[in-house]
Amino acid sequence: MSNAVAAGQPQPSTDDRWGHPRQLWMLLGVTVGLNFAFYGFRAFLAPYIAQSFYGHLGAAEAQRQAYLLTSGFLALMYATPIIGGYVADKILGETRALAISLWLGMLSLLLMALPSLFGFELGLALFALAAGLGIPLTVLVGRNYPAGDSRREGGYTLFYLAINLGGFVTPFICADLIGHRYGYRWGFVAAAAGMAVAALLFQWRKPRLDALMPGADHLHGPMSTAWALLVIALLLYPTALLLALPAVLSWAMYALMGLLVLYFVVSCVRRRERVQTHRYLALLLLFVALVVFWAFSLQGVTSLNFLARDHVDAPFDFSWFQSANPLYILILAPLLALLWPWLERRGRDPSTPRKFGIGLLLVALSYGVLVYTIGHLQHADGRIGWWSLALCYLLQTLGELALMPIGYALVGQLAAPEEASLAMGGWFFGVALAYQLAGWIATLTIQVPTAGSALTGLADYAHVYGRLFGWGTAVALVFLLTAPWIRRLMHGLH
Incomplete structure (x- = not known):
């Protein structure tokens, strides 16, 4: 044996x-x-x-x-x-x-x-x-x-x-x-x-x-x-x-996330290893990008689903849009799997922090498409064309493919070997936290955003999605500009 x-x-x-x-x-x-x-x-x-x-x-x-x-x-x-x-x-x-x-x-x-x-x-x-x-x-x-x-x-x-x-x-x-x-x-x-x-x-x-x-x-x-x-x-x-009790659940999630971050802070203090501490700091910054990306992208489960049902002019049932993301992945994932090695052979493969910035920029642009469509391309009946939501999902999928597979691979490399499983669990937990934030963002599409405003219907969506476009672009630019510094924190990892 x-x-x-x-x-x-x-x-x-x-x-x-x-x-x-x-x-x-x-x-x-x-x-x-x-x-x-x-x-x-x-x-x-x-x-x-x-x-x-x-x-x-x-x-x-x-x-x-x-x-x-x-x-x-x-x-x-x-x-x-x-x-x-x-x-x-x-x-x-x-x-x-x-x-x-x-x-x-x-x-x-x-x-x-x-x-x-x-x-x-x-x-x-x-x-x-x-x-x-x-x-x-x-x-x-x-x-x-x-x-x-x-x-x-x-x-x-x-x-x-x-x-x-x-x-x-x-x-x-x-x-x-x-x-x-x-x-x-x-x-x-x-x-x-x-x-x-x-x-x-x-x-x-x-x-x-x-x-x-x-x-x-x-x-x-x-x-x-x-x-x-x-x-x-x-x-x-x-x-x-x-x-x-969604409010209690939300605070419980945030508290658990705080405890997880505290654990890794204490772990770094006890370990007193400069390289590992830097790598955990890089992982925390990328974690922030992960949560922001999914809080934006997961509107597909909530507000974008209602937008498709109530305001999109399509010759098919609104639920078909839920197949857009997996269809795009089936088509594009093999192509991107070939693209990254091709760029690497030519010395042009973006670093992981830069890919995170690209993913954030793409998801922000997806809402820019909807804001422009609502503002300038509404049909006579007040609805928007199905192609705009299809394009929105395409940009989000490209962002997902730039960010997610690479992020999972990087966790095991940045975390200490004895804490790799816990770090991966924390990475998954980031998606859970993003779902909480996504739900809160979605509620804003059905509220009057400013006192005295009478926004209804598509205007509510445009108001919130405009904010997502603006804030998402800003966060993406921060990650794109600070990518070299974050990469130095990773100490040799691409």
Whole structure:
């Protein structure tokens, strides 16, 4: 028995298919099903909440409540992996944690289909808790490759494409074909069907994946599953209650972020390593750019979704716009993956801080397009052309591709080796924080911005999006100008 097996370490697969380990293709199928479910109900989530549970409050207040609940749920969903990853590593094992996550995800979607607000909030809470246990899916993709295998990067590229394939097809099915025609409650059921397929596929092939990780999937015996389910059951009502109190949830998120930053400050003081301290400072600055970018870009889930529904002249259902981002990624990601090495060979590859600035500039420009369209290119009926929103999503996607894949790779390089997992969890938590800010920004589109103003409809959107354009451009220029200084803080990393 090898030392790795004796230590219960994962053993990479030697059984290949189409140039990659056989189990990778199963995991990609699970990824498509999981993201079919998530992006399927996310496509209509905020409008559904406004119409089904808050319609009696009037259109503006219903929209505001929908923004707050949607952003709070999505923020919580991106925060739970910090704890869920620990449970998967230390208690359940990766494959068992993922299996539980998929089955609970299916159940949570069925709860969301219930007609009562309380049942719906329980479904949201269960989905957020289950998502925390689903974080091993990303790790399991890499488990199939030996150390130093050059195919690993290609495997993660396929994984990224699988995410967006699921995200691309599902708005047509869950939101339009089923939800729009038969009621959005049935859209949740359709999403649950996609999650069930993912869960069945993974459960079927799980024993073969377990064989690659001797002993790692039974860290504390079968009772650990029962204990995990019991803890989730006990957390379900408090989590649903937290979702019903968006102000409390928001402050809890900010407090947790403050504690995380404090931890790394204390770590730097104790370590007394000048280079590592500089690298953490660079990581913190890039983290700020990450939060700003996603707070702007995630308007696609909230305010841009309502803009598409109420003010965009399109020959198709508004939910189709939710497929724009994954479609652009499927087309453009392979091209940009070729562009960066091509620029590097010619000595023109922008540094990571500069790429962050480019990403921020692109997302700011996306709102400049909408502001110009609203101000100068409105149709006779007061609506705007669908091409303007399609162009907005294109610019945001280009910004995402300039910023996100590079950012994930950089975290592991800038963080101290013994704190890399926590740093990656904090990076994901930045997206959670961005969801909170995105919800607050979205509420501004339904408020009168200045005393005595009577802005309504498109003018409200133009006012807020004009601010996003201005502030986003300013922040982008700061990062572009200070990129050389931030790069020096990274001490040799590009």
